Amino acid sequence: MCLGSIHRVENPKELETHYLRATILVRSEELYDVKDPAAHGELDVRETITAITVSDLPKSREWYSRLFGKVPDLEPFPGNVEYKVGGAWVQIVSGKVRPSSWTLTLEVRDLSRERERLRKSEIAATEIQTVPNVIRYFDLSDPDGNAMRWFQVLTSDPEVTGGRD
Numbered sequence: 644m645c646l647g648s649i650h651r652v653e654n655p656k657e658l659e660t661h662y663l664r665a666t667i668l669v670r671s672e673e674l675y676d677v678k679d680p681a682a683h684g685e686l687d688v689r690e691t692i693t694a695i696t697v698s699d700l701p702k703s704r705e706w707y708s709r710l711f712g713k714v715p716d717l718e719p720f721p722g723n724v725e726y727k728v729g730g731a732w733v734q735i736v737s738g739k740v741r742p743s744s745w746t747l748t749l750e751v752r753d754l755s756r757e758r759e760r761l762r763k764s765e766i767a768a769t770e771i772q773t774v775p776n777v778i779r780y781f782d783l784s785d786p787d788g789n790a791m792r793w794f795q796v797l798t799s800d801p802e803v804t805g806g807r808d
Contacts, residue, residue: 691731693747697787700724700737706786707735709764746790754779754795768793777803 697703704724708714711733715724722737728749751757754771758781761768768783780794796804 694734696738
């Protein structure tokens with residue numbers, strides 16, 4: 644599959660490629676130039692699933708149940724539990740935990756209420772931080788150190804929200 648010609652990029656800061664569930668590093672000398680990314684149709688996604696690897700599934704099942712305020716929605720096979728959260732699935736999988744740069748990021752309607760709910764559930768999180776007129780957020784990690792950020796949007800500006808309500 645040909646994605647286009649290769650161009651030299653002088654400024655490595657121009658290289659920023661985002662992919663769902665993965666980041667592909669591209670050498671600063673190369674960048675694919677795609678003339679019309681929608682020429683072959685848009686990706687037809689049915690579900691979004693984020694898989695989080697944990698070292699102790701029973702302990703993590705209990706922790707994530709407190710985190711989400713419910714028991715798993717699915718336990719399809721041993722070593723796997725799944726929670727339906729908003730419009731996505733969070734899959735907790737038993738395995739070897741590896742250092743990662745990903746963060747599970749969830750938008751909530753009332754950040755203060757969620758922060759208080761977590762406190763009552765004995766789940767530690769940072770204090771709420773605010774980017775004025777943009778977002779409020781706090782960070783937390785699961786028992787294996789998997790990072791999360793929960794946030795609340797403070798504006799209806801479509802340049803910030805992408806047009807979602």
